[in-house]
Amino acid sequence: MLGKRRIISLLVFSVSLVIGMFFVSAKSVKAYYNDDQAMAVAPSGIDLKNLGKDDALFVGGQYTGFKPIAKQDRNDPSIYPILQMSDTHTKDAVSSLWSNNENDNYLDVTQKQTLSFWIYFGDSYSNPxxxxxxxxxxxxxxxxxxxxxxxxxxxxMGVWGGDKPERKDLSDLASTAIQKSWALEFDTRGNGSPSIGDIDKA
Structure with missing residues (x-):
């Protein structure tokens, strides 16, 4: 009796193990989107106005390689709900956009509020x-x-202090970061990941 139970248990375990190995070894195929396809499915947002205009809710900050632009809504070209910070062709781009305080676009941190936004980093080949x-x-x-x-x-990411070997003092390192700030990072790389192929592991 015990022998039969043991055999049945081993068979169930073996079948489970084989099924488990099958599922673990199965490869998932991810859909590939180019920038135009991604923009076509972007959710509609509020009108942020075109950058550089008097009524713009955001102003361009410092940048190198790619100057941030506002993009028109796919269904209503009169509004600009998307802000583009870089593209797939510009190497080593660093850019920034800030709320336009002159148009009262700022956060009152004494008030409870909810923010939501959609972020698209491009395909994995663009190495964001x-x-x-x-x-x-x-x-x-x-x-x-x-x-x-x-x-x-x-x-x-244009936010934290630049980690260079010559900066051995923490205060020196901290002085190169954006001062008087708090940041939430959306990183495409896992910590300690040296390869650009690790973008999907973050």
Whole structure:
């Protein structure tokens, strides 16, 4: 009796193990979208106005490689609900956009509120680093400082202090980050991931 139970248990375990191995080894195929296809399914948002106009809710900050632009709604070209920070063709782009305080577009942190936004980083072949949502009180030119008075991109995302070997002191490192700020990072890379092929593992 015990022998039969043991055999049945082993068979059930073996079948479960085989099924488990089958599911673990199965490869998932992800859908590929280009930028135009992604924009076609982007949710409709509020009109942020065209950048550079007097009524714009956002102003362009410092950038290198790609100047941020506002994009028209696919169904209503009179409104601009999308802000584009980079493209797939510009290498090493660092860009920033800030709320336009002159048009009363700012957050009152003493009030409870809800924010929602849609982020598209491009396909995995475009090798994006990520982005950050930043609350700061340093002005529209705020950006992390890089070498030779430049901007720090890459892992700092233009927000955090630039991690260089010569910066051994924490206060020196912190001084290169955006001052008087709080940031929420959307990173496409896992920590300690050296390969650009690891974008889907973050």
């Amino acid at each position: 680093q990520g982005t950050a949502f930043v609350l700061q009180n340093s002005g529209p030119n705020a950006i992390a400082a890089g070498d030779n008075n430049g901007m720090a991109g890459g892992q700092s």
